[in-house]
Amino acid sequence: MSNINIRIAVQKSGRLSDDSLKLFKECGIKFESGGSKLRSISSNFPIEFLFLRDDDIPGYVEDGVADLGVIGLNVLEENRKEVEIVKELGFSKCRLSLAIPRNEVYTDLSYFEGKNIATSYPNLTNNFLKSKGVSAHTHEISGSVEIAPSIGLAEGICDIVSTGGTLLSNGLKEVAEVFKSQAVLISNKSLTAEKKNILDKLTFRIDSVQRGQN
Ligand code: ATP
Numbered sequence: 661m662s663n664i665n666i667r668i669a670v671q672k673s674g675r676l677s678d679d680s681l682k683l684f685k686e687c688g689i690k691f692e693s694g695g696s697k698l699r700s701i702s703s704n705f706p707i708e709f710l711f712l713r714d715d716d717i718p719g720y721v722e723d724g725v726a727d728l729g730v731i732g733l734n735v736l737e738e739n740r741k742e743v744e745i746v747k748e749l750g751f752s753k754c755r756l757s758l759a760i761p762r763n764e765v766y767t768d769l770s771y772f773e774g775k776n777i778a779t780s781y782p783n784l785t786n787n788f789l790k791s792k793g794v795s796a797h798t799h800e801i802s803g804s805v806e807i808a809p810s811i812g813l814a815e816g817i818c819d820i821v822s823t824g825g826t827l828l829s830n831g832l833k834e835v836a837e838v839f840k841s842q843a844v845l846i847s848n849k850s851l852t853a854e855k856k857n858i859l860d861k862l863t864f865r866i867d868s869v870q871r872g873q874n
């Protein structure tokens with residue numbers, strides 16, 4: 661048996677982490693996680709886990725530093741890294757939506773014509789508006805996007821929503837969905853035959869876990 665491991669990057673801690681670890685454990689893969697450990701090699705499957713910030717994962721997979729990764733489709737599509745999407749994983753479901761102050765009257769997307777929109781996702785936001793024939797300005801900020809309208813930074817926002825609770829508590833209302841996201845398994849575009857073989861074994865196990873859930 662060869663001693664090659666496939667290397668997979670998963671989020672260290674955040675909204676992708678728990679379900680990612682749960683999936684691999686349900687696949688029967690034994691490994692240590694948690695604590696300050698940033699790498700872990702499985703004791704019963706040829707895989708090494710790297711625990712990273714989610715934003716770094718697509719780049720690492722593109723460069724081949726990691727062979728595989730688990731990432732939100734929103735982050736992947738925003739950054740457009742050259743990687744293969746192997747499969748949808750069905751967790752960390754959320755949507756990227758446009759929102760405006762609750763007391764504003766919303767008609768349709770033309771509302772955003774000529775307006776400033778604060779977002780951490782300028783590419784997805786611009787593409788969406790352009791495809792709808794609306795020209796607006798995006799203002800990129802890296803976090804706490806919901807605060808932008810109340811401090812006069814922008815008239816609207818485009819941000820990740822799951823329940824809408826954060827919007828509501830910041831006096832905003834969701835008016836249009838821009839992008840639907842979930843976690844996906846990605847791979848480097850030029851895996852060796854040996855690593856492809858390991859990936860096949862992994863996806864076979866993921867498929868059976870997913871079948872058991874449906
Ligand atoms: P990191 O510290 O790793 O950079 P982060 O703060 O950027 O983490 P998280 O908030 O943990 O990221 O979100 C990671 C991904 O989980 C998002 O990119 C998105 O795909 C998904 N996600 C975000 N918010 C939610 C939510 N409320 N419910 C479900 N999934 C979500």
Ligand code: ZN
Pocket residue numbers: 713714715
């Ligand atoms: Zn992040």
